[in-house]
Amino acid sequence: MTEQQKLKWSPGKRDLLFLGIVAAVVLILVLGSSERKTKPVPNDETHRTVTSRDSCMVCHGSDGVSPQPKEHIKGGQCFQCHRQPKEWGKGK
Ligand code: HEC
Ligand code: HEC
Structure with missing residues (x-):
């Protein structure tokens, strides 16, 4: 043109x-x-207050109550892909 x-x-x-x-x-x-097309982190009492990856893994590691899927990536910043709850960090 x-x-x-x-x-x-x-x-x-x-x-x-x-x-x-x-x-x-x-x-x-x-x-x-773009990124973050997976499930958000649930907006509940538990998830509003955890802030470290280590504490996520207590429940979501292979021995936790709700393990990540087998093919899930190891490591990574959880919130890069799983959107954090709206009220995140305000609770406690
Ligand atoms: C005290 C245990 C506990 C901790 C700590 C915890 N979670 Fe969870 N999480 C659960 C349980 C139980 C479920 C499944 C039931 C539900 O949906 O609430 C779940 C579900 C999820 C889901 C899937 C939601 C869905 O729709 O299936 C994601 C994503 C998640 N958690 C991410 C995280 C991240 C990221 C952290 C750290 C910031 C974290 N969780 C910390 C117990 C925990
Ligand atoms: C690179 C992106 C990425 C990162 C970083 C990531 N995840 Fe995931 N996660 C995914 C994808 C993709 C799935 C597949 C679930 C789906 O069907 O959406 C998933 C699934 C899960 C599930 C199972 C959800 C369900 O009920 O089906 C949990 C629990 C979870 N992730 C926790 C975590 C935690 C805890 C961290 C931090 C240590 C983390 N994820 C970091 C991409 C990621």
Whole structure:
């Protein structure tokens, strides 16, 4: 596209609506494909108060009450993928 063509093109309402929809779809796809697409950390008494990876692993290690799946990555920052509860850190 040349500079002149760009200047001549003046979008009508319909074009803008279309562009808006395209932008929204792209945004959804981008956000959806980023990290944190797995289950969030439950927003309950337990999960609001734990802050260290070690304490997560007391329950979610292989001997815990709710072990991670076998194929789960070892290590990593839990909250990088599992969104922390809304009220996180406020409890205690
Ligand atoms: C005192 C034990 C305990 C601790 C500590 C604990 N959890 Fe949990 N967690 C559980 C139990 C039990 C479940 C399953 C029942 C439920 O959904 O509440 C669970 C469920 C989960 C789930 C899955 C939710 C789902 O939808 O299936 C995630 C993710 C999770 N915990 C992450 C964490 C992270 C990250 C930490 C550390 C910040 C942590 N947990 C600390 C006991 C614990
Ligand atoms: C690189 C991303 C990533 C990191 C970091 C991560 N997890 Fe996960 N975790 C996942 C994925 C993906 C699943 C698969 C669960 C699903 O079906 O969404 C999962 C599943 C789980 C489950 C089982 C949930 C269920 O009930 O099916 C638990 C518990 C869990 N993770 C705990 C943890 C804890 C504790 C940490 C920190 C030590 C952690 N995760 C760090 C990606 C991650």
